[in-house]
Amino acid sequence: KYDSKALWRMDRDHYVHPWTDFSTFKETGSDVIAEGDGIYVFDADGKRYIDGIGGLWCVNIGYGREEMAQALAEQARRICYYSTFTHLTTPPAAELAAKLAQLAPGPLNHVFYTTGGSESNDAIARFIAFYFNRLGKKSKKKIIARTDGYHGSTLLTATITGVAFDKIGFDTIEDLVHHIPCPNPYRRPEGMTVEEFGDQCIADLENKILELGPENVAMFFAEPIMGAGGVIVPPPGYHKRAKEVCAKYEVKYISDEVVTGFGRLGHFFASKDNFDLQPDVITTAKGITSGYQPLGAILLSDEIYDVISVPQEKGAMLTNGFTYSGHPIACAAGLKNIEIMEREDICGHVREVGPYFKKRLESLYDLPIVGDVRGSHFMLCVEFVADRKTKALLPPEAAIGNRISRLAQERGAIIRPIGHLNVMSPPLTMTKAQVDDLVEIIRQSATLAMDELKR
Ligand code: PLP
DSSP: OOOHHHHHHHHHHHOOOSSOOHHHHHHHOOOOEEEEEBTEEEETTOOEEEETTHHHHTOTTOBOOHHHHHHHHHHHHHOSOOOOSTTOOOHHHHHHHHHHHHHSSTTOOEEEEESSHHHHHHHHHHHHHHHHHHTTOTTOOEEEEETTOOOOSSHHHHHHOOOGGGGTTOOOOTTTEEEEOOOOGGGOOTTOOHHHHHHHHHHHHHHHHHHHOGGGEEEEEEOSSBSTTTOBOOOTTHHHHHHHHHHHTTOEEEEEOTTTTTTTTSSSOHHHHHHOOOOSEEEEOGGGTTTSSOOEEEEEOHHHHHHHTSOOSTTOOOOOOOTTTTOHHHHHHHHHHHHHHHHTTHHHHHHHHHHHHHHHHHGGGGSTTEEEEEEETTEEEEEEOSBTTTTBOOOGGGOHHHHHHHHHHHTTEEOEEETTEEEEOOOTTOOHHHHHHHHHHHHHHHHHHHHHHHO
């Protein structure tokens, strides 16, 4: 069906891949993933893999949905694209905005569309700066984010990102963005309880606002669970308390739900339902269409919308937009995706299977290199260590994450290595039996990796 060798060559010679180590890429090239069905993907030679990463935290309803293909084709026939600036819109853009407002927690009733998560986070920074400008608080511009947070790959969102690895070789806009430490309970200072650590994390935020001057701080960016930074679940109560601190100093709380939105933690949005947080803004993307189309969204509170939408003198408009804001085929994909999620109660399925998934991964604690199993529902991770007691890491040359990932792929499962971690974010339709299959492959791969390292 596919000429896999020819595809491999074309790709290696001409496609500049995202997040790629070119020193090895030129030798290894890429595995060509050609098809998908449910939680499985197939390479160009027909080999089947469990998709342990949901494409890239995004294919929530699974692959090969005929209904999705039909919805996209039908919209392409009706109208493939039309601009939505000022006085124009399309049916899917309007309907999806109303649907998102209905699903979002509290007064987040206003939707701006982008084509992905980076664009959502980049655009919200402009929205909030504009908002404070209109309130006459022109110095309120600075952004606080967290070490190990991931918020995107544009110049601004790479600056907001706190993963050091993602900044190598780039200048970033440092005077605008300030980081506080990552709220990672597993790596908290020795002798400190999780509760004390939680207090310290909240104090870090408040101290940073005071250090910068509340009159200068506009936004705080946080993922409910940090994804690319290593699936970090903050101490209990963290988000709610952080919001209280933000509210005290008139700092807008931007909850980055690019990964956690659309069912990954068992609800359409995790902020309120999983963490009792009412943010001022939710930014999202990925699972909004389950990857069937590129789409992102910003959900704004009534309060923010009321300020930015008040008519003012001529020319004082928020000149922010993208050609593909509200792209009708992408919005049609979003609508059909949500319809399927509701009809099949995919959030309910995640709430049932998620705890089982975590428990099964915790069975790996009998392997001495497993230091921490963490995360929630369909967003999980295993941290590998040299010594569980001291939490010391294996030497970098062990490349434990990559090693286990490679062994798993040979055995028919794709899982994502991040340094010394392996991360799991499969399609949300995965059954308990399929969870067992995936965990068994991880067990075999980790066991083999330990043997390899002893040699
Ligand atoms: N925010 C979070 C939490 C993410 O995980 C990502 C991507 O993985 C982004 C933002 C950026 O989204 P995108 O890659 O769609 O630009």
